Amino acid sequence: MNNRWQTSLRDSFVSPAELAEKFNLDVAAMGTVTGRYPFRITRHYFNLIREIGDPVWRQSVPDLKELHDSCQLADPLNESGLSPVPGLIHRYPDRVVWLIANSCAVYCRFCMRKRQVGCSSGEISPTGSADALDYIRETATIRDVILSGGDPLLLDDASLEQILASLRQIPHVEIIRIGTRMPVTFPERITPALCSLIKRYHPVYLNTHFNHPVELTEASRIACAMLADAGIQLGNQTVLLAGVNDDPAVMAELCRKLLTIRVKPYYLHQMDLVRGTAHFRTTVKKGLEIMGQLRGHVSGLAVPYYVIDLPEGKGKVPLLPGDGAAADGSYLLRTYRGELVEYRDSATALPG
Ligand code: SF4
Numbered sequence: 001m002n003n004r005w006q007t008s009l010r011d012s013f014v015s016p017a018e019l020a021e022k023f024n025l026d027v028a029a030m031g032t033v034t035g036r037y038p039f040r041i042t043r044h045y046f047n048l049i050r051e052i053g054d055p056v057w058r059q060s061v062p063d064l065k066e067l068h069d070s071c072q073l074a075d076p077l078n079e080s081g082l083s084p085v086p087g088l089i090h091r092y093p094d095r096v097v098w099l100i101a102n103s104c105a106v107y108c109r110f111c112m113r114k115r116q117v118g119c120s121s122g123e124i125s126p127t128g129s130a131d132a133l134d135y136i137r138e139t140a141t142i143r144d145v146i147l148s149g150g151d152p153l154l155l156d157d158a159s160l161e162q163i164l165a166s167l168r169q170i171p172h173v174e175i176i177r178i179g180t181r182m183p184v185t186f187p188e189r190i191t192p193a194l195c196s197l198i199k200r201y202h203p204v205y206l207n208t209h210f211n212h213p214v215e216l217t218e219a220s221r222i223a224c225a226m227l228a229d230a231g232i233q234l235g236n237q238t239v240l241l242a243g244v245n246d247d248p249a250v251m252a253e254l255c256r257k258l259l260t261i262r263v264k265p266y267y268l269h270q271m272d273l274v275r276g277t278a279h280f281r282t283t284v285k286k287g288l289e290i291m292g293q294l295r296g297h298v299s300g301l302a303v304p305y306y307v308i309d310l311p312e313g314k315g316k317v318p319l320l321p322g323d324g325a326a327a328d329g330s331y332l333l334r335t336y337r338g339e340l341v342e343y344r345d346s347a348t349a350l351p352g
Contacts (some may be wrong), residue, residue: 005188006156013041019061023052037276038107038118045106045185048214055212055244058280060106065279067270074115076273078313085131087124091313092336094143098132099124100163101149105186110241110280112272117150133166140172148179153189157197164201176201179237181209190223195230198305207235207266212245213253221261224254228262235266238304239286241280248293249280255294265304267316272309281343283333284308284319292321308333310341317341 013019016030016039033039042061048056079089079097089097098210102122104111116122136142145167152160167173178198182189198204206227228234236258238245245251255265268291271281291306307316310333317333325331330344 001193003156004192005186008177008188009042009154011043012105013043013046014039016062025052025061029064030062032118033064033066037066037109039106040107040118042186044103044187044217044219044244048217053243055214059108059110059211061109063109063279066109069276069278072275072278073311074275074281075310076311077111077112078311082313085135086128088132088135090135090139091315092140093141095146096136096142096144097146097148098136099149100129100147101152103154104149104151105154105182105189108181109278110239110271110272110274112277113150114274114276118239120347122150129163133286134212136167136173137170138161143172143174144177145173145175146177146179151180151182152178153180153182154195155194160194161197161200164198164204175203175205177205177207179207179209180208183208183220183227184210184215187217187219187223190226192226195226195232198227198232199230202231203233205233205235207237208263209237209239210254210258210263211214211238211241212250213257216254216261217259224261224263234263236263236304237267237269238265239269239271239280240290241271242282244280246282246286246290246301248290251290252298253301254292255304258300259299259302259307265302267308268304268306270306270308270319284343285325288319288321288323291319295321308343310335314339314341 016025016027016034019025020027028287039062045056082091084090089101102124103118107118111117136145152294164176167176176284217302224234238254240246245254258265270284270287287306294303305318307318309316314335317335323331330342333341335341
């Protein structure tokens with residue numbers, strides 16, 4: 001029998017023709033995009049759209065520009081090269097990202113795993129999951145497991161519980177993290193049953209992904225309160241997106257309001273150089289300008305780390321206001337291993 005949230009998810013928009021009933025758009029053109037990259041918008045998220053091109057629209061409605069971006073890589077962070085077994089990414093010594101689901105309630109147009117999320121190439125097999133679990137069990141340096149995907153909370157409760165229980169049987173796994181956009185795009189998924197399930201496997205941290213203040217609805221606030229009341233520490237990872245949140249006032253409002261729903265702003269990500277997302281790219285200079293205006297103007301608790309996830313999987317590097325570019329526009333960044341890497345804004349294929 002399906003839960004209410006599963007029934008409600010089936011009521012999502014999955015074709016451009018459904019959007020055309022409310023908005024004037026080119027269904028055929030949009031269909032060429034959805035033929036390449038998957039599409040779904042929940043009723044909840046769709047109801048936040050006020051007009052074509054607004055921040056929620058840009059994040060969720062397919063755009064022909066996704067197909068006209070050939071100069072970036074499908075997997076710039078080299079996740080596949082850092083996978084000792086399918087579905088597991090081992091980039092840092094003490095932690096792994098385990099991709100336990102391959103679908104999402106809303107397919108974000110800027111997704112860094114656009115190459116596989118929602119596509120048959122990213123499907124997760126039971127054998128793959130067993131291999132991932134074996135690898136974690138046999139690698140004693142792993143202290144921190146990040147459940148990601150797709151969206152891990154699209155698994156049903158029983159499947160999620162099986163994974164959490166298996167991890168908790170491994171003595172060297174100290175903490176579990178869940179990366180999910182459900183509180184933003186599909187808050188109905190955060191049920192009392194789900195919260196009490198997660199609570200049985202503490203310490204569990206949950207990072208969600210609000211990108212704009214309009215996403216902080218009453219339903220999202222209640223979902224976050226339920227999670228927080230279950231003792232789950234909540235953080236937020238925002239992606240800096242052109243035309244969505246590349247504005248100091250918008251970012252300040254987002255970060256301030258997140259604290260009011262008990263979510264700590266954790267990361268502000270410079271966009272990864274992922275094929276199909278160039279139209280969302282901003283400059284590092286813009287990110288630093290935003291960070292400069294946050295500092296001192298919002299509570300220190302509301303200030304996230306501004307990070308670049310370096311190409312080829314070299315890891316995240318934080319940047320601070322005042323970090324300047326060289327005359328040629330490049331930034332010299334030091335990886336967590338101490339290696340110096342040159343990162344160029346000019347390499348980010350800025351549109352227009
Ligand atoms: S919820 Fe996360 S994994 Fe899913 S499409 Fe959005 S960004 Fe990608």
